[in-house]
Structure formats: structure tokens, C-alpha cells
Amino acid sequence: MSIVYKTRTQLVVETLREKILSGDIKAGQPLRQAALADELNVSRIPVREALLQLEAEGLVSFEPHKGATATELNIEQVDELFELRAMLEADLLAASIPNLTDETLELASTILSELDSALGKENAANTWSELNSNYHNCLYSAANKPQTQEIVNTLNKNADRYIRMHLLWAGGMSKAEPQHNELLAFCKKRDIEGAVDMLKRHILESRDEIKAFLLEREGN
Secondary structure, three states: OOHHHHHHHHHHHHHHHHHHHHOOOOOOOEOOHHHHHHHHOOOHHHHHHHHHHHHHOOOEEEEOOOEEEEOOOOHHHHHHHHHHHHHHHHHHHHHHHHHOOHHHHHHHHHHHHHHHHHOOOOOHHHHHHHHHHHHHHHHHOOOOOHHHHHHHHHHHHHHHHHHHHHHHHOOHHHHHHHHHHHHHHHHHOOOHHHHHHHHHHHHHHHHHHHHHHHHHHHHO
């Protein structure tokens, strides 16, 4: 795959993502490949690739007989997803901290360094989202609660588009780094109460900022 082709696909991704998140493309609106290719002055191939990437981000869905449509961004869903995350992830973290090894904490530090370097790079949202999940799961890895972890993974998958939205549009990048570092510091001190409070604040502040962004978007 040539660099020109990759760049063209990425430009289509960014253009369509912006239109969906800004509300220019409404929920349920069909995304016809031929029309989008004409509008953006590209072939259908980068449009198809872009729609598949946006499907992975949760912003586009493919339905039988309808093709691609923009998905609905739902404030009530944000409330439930992030409140469940705060409750269950706090439980995992509290159970994990007493069993965390120095090696695991060092791995968490390494992932944080990778997170910091990923910000601002091309396709940062994809890389950042994956590394963010890896960082949190690293801290939860010693909990020995596989069923809780499985539920959390599902919640995070469902919340991913909102997490990416927070990162790209609602100021999530600037707050994530200091909060992640503070959380790791509590874990290294084996301060369960401090770590749990920090984690809940980290998740619920994200919820509030995403909801504020969606409300502003609806008002425009």
C-alpha cells in the first residue's frame, strides 16, 4: 500500500469523522460510497476503507439492504456505560493492587510512555485507544476476577467511540496524561483508597465532558 493511498484514506476518515461528530452527518443518515467519492474527489476504494475504520470506531454501522449509516451518539448510554465502568473498574483495581508486582508496574510505566508519544501522531486515536486499554488492564491484571474483567472489556468496547470522541474533541488528551501518572503513583504506593478515588474521578470526569460535548453538538 503506497503512502499516498494511505494518506488519502486517512484524509477521508478524518473528514467523515469530523462531519459525524460535529453533526453535519446526522444519525441514521446513509453514507453512500459513490456520492462520498464524488464529494471528496477520490475513488471509492479509500471511501470504503474509511467507512470500515469508522465502523471499528463505532461511528458507522453497516446494515443489510441499507449499507453504511452514521450511528447515534446517545447521552443516556454515556451515563450508564461510564458509571458501570467506574464501579467495576474500581473493584478490579482494589483487588489487583495488593498483588501487583514491580514488573507489572514497570510495564504500566512503559505503556504510559508509549501513550504520551502516540498523542498527536497520525491515526493517534486508534493507537491511543488501544494503549489506554492496555494501561488500565495492566493495572487490573492481578485482580484474579476474570468474569468482572470480561464485563469491563465489553463495557470498554461499547464506550470506545465516546472515549475516542473525548480524546479528539472534548479535551481528553490534556487531562489523560497527568491523571494516568497520578493513578500509577497511587498504585506504586499501594494506596488502594487513593487509587480507587483517582480512577473513579478519571472515568466520571470523562463522562461529564463527553455529555457536555454531546449537548453542545445537539444545540448547534
